[in-house]
Amino acid sequence: MDLRHALLETTKDTLIRRIRSNGFVTRCRDGQVTLDELKRFLVQQGLYSAYFTRYLCALMSNLPSNHEVLELAENLFEELGLDGNVKSTPHHLIYRNMLGRFDLTLQDAEATPGTLALIDTMLWHCRHNNPAFGLGALCLGAEALVPALYADVLAGFKACGVPSEDVDFFRIHVECDDGHAETIRDIMVSLAKDDDAQMEIMLRAGRTLVDARWNFFDDLASPVAARFAALAAA
Numbered sequence: 001m002d003l004r005h006a007l008l009e010t011t012k013d014t015l016i017r018r019i020r021s022n023g024f025v026t027r028c029r030d031g032q033v034t035l036d037e038l039k040r041f042l043v044q045q046g047l048y049s050a051y052f053t054r055y056l057c058a059l060m061s062n063l064p065s066n067h068e069v070l071e072l073a074e075n076l077f078e079e080l081g082l083d084g085n086v087k088s089t090p091h092h093l094i095y096r097n098m099l100g101r102f103d104l105t106l107q108d109a110e111a112t113p114g115t116l117a118l119i120d121t122m123l124w125h126c127r128h129n130n131p132a133f134g135l136g137a138l139c140l141g142a143e144a145l146v147p148a149l150y151a152d153v154l155a156g157f158k159a160c161g162v163p164s165e166d167v168d169f170f171r172i173h174v175e176c177d178d179g180h181a182e183t184i185r186d187i188m189v190s191l192a193k194d195d196d197a198q199m200e201i202m203l204r205a206g207r208t209l210v211d212a213r214w215n216f217f218d219d220l221a222s223p224v225a226a227r228f229a230a231l232a233a234a
Contacts, residue, residue: 004189004199011203012144012181015210019145020152024217028156035160039102040220041153044115046095046106048216051119055142058126059134068187094169101166114212114219121212125205132191136202139184141209146181150174 019025024041027033060069099105111119125137150170157167164171192199 002189004192005185007199007203008140008185008188011206012140015140015206016145016148019210019213019217020148022214022217024220025149025152028159029152031155031159033156033159035162037220038153038156038160038162039104042099042102042104043106043109044112044216044220046099047109047111047115048118048122049095050092050106051123052091055122055126055134055138058123059131059138062127062129062131062134063187064131064191068190071183071187091169091172094172098167098169112216112219114216118209118212118216121209125209130198130201132188132198132201133205135184135188135191136205137209139181139188140202140206141213143181143184144206145210145213147174 020029024033024037027037056072060072063069063072096106122137122142124133125141126134128134150173154164154167154170154174157170158164188199188202192202
């Protein structure tokens with residue numbers, strides 16, 4: 001295995017362990033989370049996820065060649081339900097339908113400070129004219145975390161008696177985001193091949209996004225998040 005590839009995999013595993021040690025995620029995995037907490041998560045995660053196509057498009061605009069753009073475009077088409085599968089549904093619609101099963105909506109929902117910071121941090125990295133920032137953020141700080149992170153979230157919903165079909169958005173992403181992370185990882189290895197400084201930028205970006213995501217989860221326990229969830233359910 002290429003040394004850069006190995007370094008990215010080791011860092012990915014470290015960041016996954018770190019985010020899974022967050023109190024909210026731990027309570028999900030252990031079946032101790034409450035349904036009210038999960039509803040707060042659904043609203044705030046929905047506000048963050050609503051920007052996902054913008055993250056992708058911003059990063060794609062800074063990639064060095066059309067080859068890399070086309071590789072990431074597959075992820076974008078999947079998000080938009082344009083991947084060639086006649087049964088594909090845009091992911092934002094899957095999320096909206098999932099929210100509806102809990103009588104929640106993102107309309108007029110307010111983001112907590114942690115959610116706003118996570119959105120701003122991801123957008124800043126993806127918009128940077130050096131694509132190493134966006135690649136590290138989107139891979140190590142998002143896509144690479146999803147299978148393990150969402151599996152823990154699904155365990156929390158299961159413990160609260162929620163049928164798996166009611167949270168299909170998370171199940172879909174557990175199954176597909178490993179491939180997305182691998183696509184971005186391969187671009188990262190290629191970009192760093194002639195410049196080791198790029199690798200350090202990518203690793204630092206991943207750590208920065210995991211820190212922002214940690215604060216995002218911590219904010220779910222705040223009274224502010226509870227008030228915002230109540231407004232979303234009104």
